[in-house]
Amino acid sequence: MTPTTLLAQDDDCDHDGGSGFDFTVPPELSAHAPAEARGLTRDGVRMLVGHGDPVRAEHRSFADLPNVLAPGDLLVVNNSATLPAALPATLPDGRPVVLHLSGAHPDPRGAHLVELRRPAGAAGGAAEYLAPADSPAEPGLRLRLPAGGEAVLTAPYTARLWHARLTTPGPLTGYLARYGKAIRYGYVDRDWPISAYQTVFAAEPGSSEMPSAARPFTPQLVSALVARGILIAPITLHTGVASPEAHEAPYAEWFRVPAATARLVEHVRGSGGRVVAVGTTAVRALESAVGPDGRARAAEGWTDLVITPERGVRLVDGLLTGWHEPEASHLLMLEAVAGRPLLDLCYAQALAGRYLWHEFGDVNLLLPGAR
Structure with a gap:
């Protein structure tokens, strides 16, 4: 794809002037199937690159990524693998429900977060959102699993999510592999195998939903990045269950930043x-x-950090999302990384595109700083 560049104009920012974002995504702009099912390679999806100084945007293919980044840049990737975290379940009165499990790791109290959803109708489709008033969830409710x-x-966490104690025959990840399937929302046209929800970096099973920003990477593209002198280092963060209907704030998730990754982050920052x-x-x-001291360090555990423009970011110079x-x-979080003018231009x-x-x-690559 030949890159095209657009510069930001003052009147390109179409929002209410507050912290909210005011735009509408037409239903036809939902990707209903993986790129491969649409006749593309994984790295054939489109990539809008947002630059700062001056604020401008380029329309590219994701396969152009090695030419957009510079030697010495570092890509930090999530190596969490996606679990088939949707399980069929049965209420005490025999009614079926679908249980979405939020991550493989129980919290420090030994509980998981779960969401109950209505099974798809006779015509198929995705499990449907249950508004709190319609949900059978209550303390002590026992659900039979396969x-x-x-x-x-045990107790509500939000109106949508509940703490639950799970008992499964054998290790949880193996149990999910046998009886679960990938979490799917209504904009996806059918059930796709769990392999469609794995990235090339997936190594540590634990995410309820795919760390999808890395999905377009292919082994060939990774080789091209390395050959150009672009560095790649892993972290692990096991994603919870998204809230496409409720739009809740992020909740605690389990993560690990290895010492080697922390050292490489500091090396790259120190070398420009x-x-x-x-x-x-x-x-x-x-x-x-x-x-x-403001420096990257090895860390592991649960994080409830919510990144806002007021908090800002300290280690991250760019974001692929x-x-x-x-x-x-x-x-x-995107505004904290890129600033509002660049984000408004990109969206x-x-x-329009x-x-x-x-x-x-x-995908959207946000590179607000000069290089």
């Missing part, structure tokens, strides 16, 4: 390179590993 498994709800997070999960993990709905709290150009949203869609 092969003698059980989930017992850019630290580019691949996905909001990588931003959250890195920014949760900032020491009192998907496209987010106007109500999504992730947009505050205006993405809508008919970019595709959601986990199988196109």
Whole structure:
């Protein structure tokens, strides 16, 4: 794809002037299927590159990434693998429900977060959102799971999510592999195998939903990046269950930043390179590993960090991410990284250019600083 560049204009910012974002994503801009099912390679999706100084945007293919970044830049990628975290369940009265499990790791109290959803109708489709008033969830509710498994709800976490104690025959990841399937929302056209939800970096099973910013990477593209002198380092952050209907603020997720990654982040920062997070999960993990001296350090555990423009970022110079709905709290993180003028330009150009949203869609590379 031949790159095109657009400069920001003062009147390109179409929002209410507050902290909210005011735009509408037409339904036809949802990516209904993986790129491969649409006749593309994974790295054939579109990439809108937003630059700062001056604020401008380029329309490119993701396969151009080695030519957009510079030798010495560092990509920080999430190596969490996606679990088939949607399980069929049965209420005590025999009614079926679908249980979405939020991450493989129980919290320090031994509980998981779960969401109950209504099974798809006779025509198929995705499990449907249950508004709190319609949900059977209550303390002490016992749900039967396949092969003698059980989930017992203990207390609400939000109106949508509940703490639950799970009992499964054998290790949880193996149990999910046998009886679960990938979490799917209504904009996806059918059930796709769990392999469609894995990135090339997936190594540590634990995410309820795919760390999708890394989905367009292929082994060939990774080789091209390395050959150009662009560095790649892993973190792990196991994603929870998204809230496409409720638009809740982020909640605690388990993460790890290895010592080697922390050292490489500091090396790149000290040598003038850019630290580019691949996905909001990588931003959250890195920014949760900032020491009192402002430097990256090894860290592991649960993070409830919420990144806003007021908090800002300390280690991240750029971000590769998907496209987010106007109500999504992730947009505050994007604004913290890129600033509002660049973000407004990118979203205006993405809508005008008919970019595709959601986990199988196109991507946005935000590079606000000069290089």
